[in-house]
Amino acid sequence: MSNIEQDSVFTKAQLALRNGEDKPEIWVSYKGLIYDVSASRLWRNGKHYEHWAGQDLTEELADAPHAEYVFDKFPVVGKLI
Secondary structure, three states, rough: OOOOHOOEOOOOHHHOOOOOOOOEEEEEEEOOOOOOOOOOOHHHHHEEOEEOOOOOOOHHHHHHHOHHHHHHHOOOEEEEE
């Protein structure tokens, strides 16, 4: 994580706006970090199966067919406070 990313912090309300509708970015949070998933075709329009962008997905990952490694392909944009 670069210094800019380490210094960038966002509230749950700010994260919620990055849902692919209110703002053009599509972000999700996992374990306190916020990831930009805008480039993923699987998050088109801010939805990924029954999951919605702009949310903390930490608890929801247990039900996913993949592990947390999936976040490794996305850039970290900051921390969730």
